[in-house]
Amino acid sequence: MRRILNLGLILIMAATVLLVAVPSKTVQAQEGGTTTTQTVTHVVQPGENLFRIALRYGVTVQAVAQANGIANPNIIYIGQSLTIPGGSTGGNTGGETGGSTGGTASQYTVVAGDTLSKIARQFNTTVQAIAQANPAITNVNLIYVGQVLTVPGGTTGGTTGGTTGGTTGGTGTTSSFELGGHVAGVDFGAVDEMREAGMKWAKVQIRYKRGDNPDVTAPAINAAHLSGFKVLLSIIGDKNELASTNFETYTDEFATFLGGVAGLGPEAIEVWNEQNLDREWPNGQINPTNYTTMLKKAHEKIKAANKNVLVISGAPAPTGAESAFGSAAVWNDDRYVRGMAQAGAANYMDCIGAHYNEGIISPTRRNGDPRDNGGYYTRYFFGMLDTYFNAFGGARPVCWTELGYLSFEGLGVTTVPGFEWAATTTVQQQSIWLGEAAQLSRSSGRVRLMIVWNVDFDGKTPDPTGGFAIIRPDGTCPACATLGQAMK
Missing domain, CATH: 3.20.20.80 (Glycosidases)
Structure with a gap:
């Protein structure tokens, strides 16, 4: 019942260089624990593409392309400086993790409905900071109900989750459906x-x-x-x-x-x-x-x-x-x-x-x-x-x-x-x-x-x-x- 797409026939559509990775410098724009919105500059790092950069800053691919006169959104280059219009700069853009707010480390138990980005927002820290503090996380898209996370440098105002009746035990349970x-x-x-x-x-x-x-x-x-x-x-x-x-x-x-x-x-x-x-x-x-x-x-x-x-x-x-x-x-x-x-x-x-x-x-x-x-x-x-x-x-x-x-x-x-x-x-x-x-x-x-x-x-x-x-x-x-x- 499955049909397979032979993409070899359509390579002429996009002989592009696709680059995806994480920038090397953290962008901070937090005041009193509140994430601000402003135009920022992002330098393309090895492995990045426009989709991931737009996703990181909470804007659209089209907005970034328009702000930078990019005719083909599939092609960006290492070292290229991009203007990110109206992007949220409260998140860490990768590499260094100094962008999290001050405070002592907290323990948080993952509950149904959580994602790492949601937890990071709750504690005014970053996804990358949490991942670095928890070596067991090898994939930032995969966390489990009941998993206990160390949340570094975050505020402690967020409540720690507990287990919920709708999930089963074991490390295979997942909250990010x-x-x-x-x-x-x-x-x-x-x-x-x-x-x-x-x-x-x-x-x-x-x-x-x-x-x-x-x-x-x-x-x-x-x-x-x-x-x-x-x-x-x-x-x-x-x-x-x-x-x-x-x-x-x-x-x-x-x-x-x-x-x-x-x-x-x-x-x-x-x-x-x-x-x-x-x-x-x-x-x-x-x-x-x-x-x-x-x-x-x-x-x-x-x-x-x-x-x-x-x-x-x-x-x-x-x-x-x-x-x-x-x-x-x-x-x-x-x-x-x-x-x-x-x-x-x-x-x-x-x-x-x-x-x-x-x-x-x-x-x-x-x-x-x-x-x-x-x-x-x-x-x-x-x-x-x-x-x-x-x-x-x-x-x-x-x-x-x-x-x-x-x-x-x-x-x-x-x-x-x-x-x-x-x-x-x-x-x-x-x-x-x-x-x-x-x-x-x-x-x-x-x-x-x-x-x-x-x-x-x-x-x-x-x-x-x-x-x-x-x-x-x-x-x-x-x-x-x-x-x-x-x-x-």
Whole structure:
């Protein structure tokens, strides 16, 4: 059901140099604990792009570009001085951490709804200062409910959070849930609808071929950032190349490619996809231990290039077909994720990749699916969430890299072979269930990210991608309203 974007064909769109990192000097503009707003000057450092700079100062890419006469927002240079119009200068721009206000260090316990930036604002300090004071934080986008943080030099007026009844214990619980959507291409023709739905992320899927330059991913990264979205790149190799190449050689090359991609500034990378099927992994070689070896190499290269990139393990395909087709062709996903856990995969990821796209009842329900006597876990939202989260003992949160409901209504076909199970699902049900899934994910404390499968695909047969799309054939988006309400 997934369609992969071949970005090699559109490199001519953006042969740009993408630079993303942190400035070397702190900007301070705090008076009496109050953040001021003024025009400031920012010097571009290695690794920065305009999107991240604008995000840091709380302004738009367009505002920065206009203030500096930048014709192409994709191109900035190390050492370039930028005027930031009306930017908030209370935050630390990186490097030195002297920009936090005075005061003694405080202890703070993370609660549901917290992010590091929210905590920093509460204590009149900076994200970077907190991260430096807490060496366990290797990714500033990932903190956990119940985590105790040292907050340096902050005021002590903020209350220390406690645990909440809506979350489960364990270091995998997460408080920074966000929503996104899988887009059909890099033209981003549905920006308004995605914003209405409360989406902060866009997902693009890319097929890697041996010898590819990481720059083939730049158009997707740039397009997402210029549209105001964080970007998740789901990067999948070629199973035939994997089969015909020495495993160590191939996985070294693949990991090096992902490290190069990380240097271009995406917010997240999913390492492969549905690797429990011989559709994506060589027949006879499906093995979670081998995949974990690949994941370890990828994690090391990605974090070395950009430690803030969220590393998501490849989501297996939900299936119980192993007994029918044999383990050479398919592993049941529950057995596969347990194998990943036993191989130590939790050490090489920030989030557990998961797919849920075969629901025909509300995600609030734990029983009652009419298929197979309603008992198989892949039929249920909580069946999938519990299986994946518990496989790792709560050590990591879950990231839904695909979550969708199929409706043939308005598609021009009543059903497609292999998808008859969705024949009676209406668009109204799709919109309600997506909103419920976002609400349940957000309140669970166990989900970091939910990517809706999908935003704007239009396929009918043999793969009805258009039936999963939230933008329906008539151009309306009923699910945008329910998702937006869930994210308020």
